[in-house]
Amino acid sequence: MNGHPVIETRQLVRRFGTFTAVDALTLSVEPGEIFGLLGRNGAGKSTVIKMLTTxxxxxxxxxxxxxxDIVREPASVRRCIGYVPQALSADGDLTGYENLLVFAKLYDIARGERAERIRDSLAIMGLSDFADKLVKTYSGGMIRRLEIAQSTLHRPRVLFLDEPTVGLDPVARVSVWEQVRRLQSQSGSAILLTTHYLEEAEELCRRVAILCRGRVAAMGTPAELKAAVGAGATFEDVFERFTGADTMLPGAYDETSQTRRAAHRLG
Known part of the structure; x- marks a missing residue:
């Protein structure tokens, strides 16, 4: 990878009262790289994304x-990024084409370029045949691909994907992975994604950072991290090594207790 990093953080911190959600985060993402942020619930992944997207x-x-600079130049940052949040961002009462047209106007894409940009985005994400269908008739995987298309209409230098395949079935997840790879190869955008699916990170990402309690516990390629853990290690072994298999998460005891009480009542 050549050129200056498209994302660079230096000792980045975010506190909520006395709780430190992100603690001295230092990392860089190169042009065209797919970089993954991994970690258990509460590790700080989404907080990192929210800071980097201003x-x-x-x-x-x-x-x-x-x-x-994300603090001094937030408007310039927003112009050069795309962001697909966990929350639903497509309008079910509009067609796929209409959703993209709304975003084309929001991104101030020239009127004469909009139709071609929209057609290209639908094709890249495998949605050309569904352009005139209402989004409420789409499957979960199709909606996610449409949301990625929405966020890349303006050809951003950096695309942020926050849990891009959460809640999707395995077939839909693979479909989204394929389209993300296709998008990256055609556009050259750098992609930073958060995910709970380890196979997703191993499959898509050139490098990953594993967060534990807001700090980077390990960073490198999936192959490098597996080698660091030991011969024959899986990526699951890597994740457990650097996040702690028995990490105590807020609410974990209560949730486990409720689940077991319910199981006991139901026999």
């Missing part, structure tokens, strides 16, 4: 995206 100010430290 939705949440850092407590301290600094970061640049596309060469722009």
């Amino acid at each position: 939705l949440l100010p850092p407590t301290s430290g600094s970061a640049t995206v596309g060469g722009y």
Whole structure:
């Protein structure tokens, strides 16, 4: 990978009261790279994304995206990124084409270019045959692919995907993976994604950072991390080594207790 990093963080911190959600995060993402953030619930993944997309100010430290400072130049950052949040962002009462047209206007894409951009985006994401169908008739995987198309109409330098395949069945997940690879190869955008699916990270990402309690516990290629754990290690072994198989998460005891009580009542 050549050129300056498209994402660079230096000792980035975010606190909520006395709780430190992200603690001295330092990493860089190269142009055209697919980079993964992994970690258990509460590790700080989504907080990192929100800071880098200018939705949440850092407590301290600094970061640049596309060469722009996230605090001093937020408007410039927003112009050069695409962001697909966990929450649903497509309108079910519009067609796929209409959803993309709304985003084309929001991104201020020239009127004469909109139709071609939309057709190209639908084709890249495998949705050309469904352009005129209402989105509420789409499957979960199709909706996710449409949301990725929405966020890349303006050809961003960096695309942020926050849990892009959460809730999808295995076949739909693989379909989204294929389209993400296709998008990256055609556009050259760098992609930073968060995921709970380890096979997704191993399959898609050139490098990953594993977060534990807001700090980077390990960073490297999946192959490098497996080698560091030991001969024959799986990526699941890597995840458990660096996050702690028995990490105590807020609410875990209560949730387990309720589940077991319910199982006992039902026999």
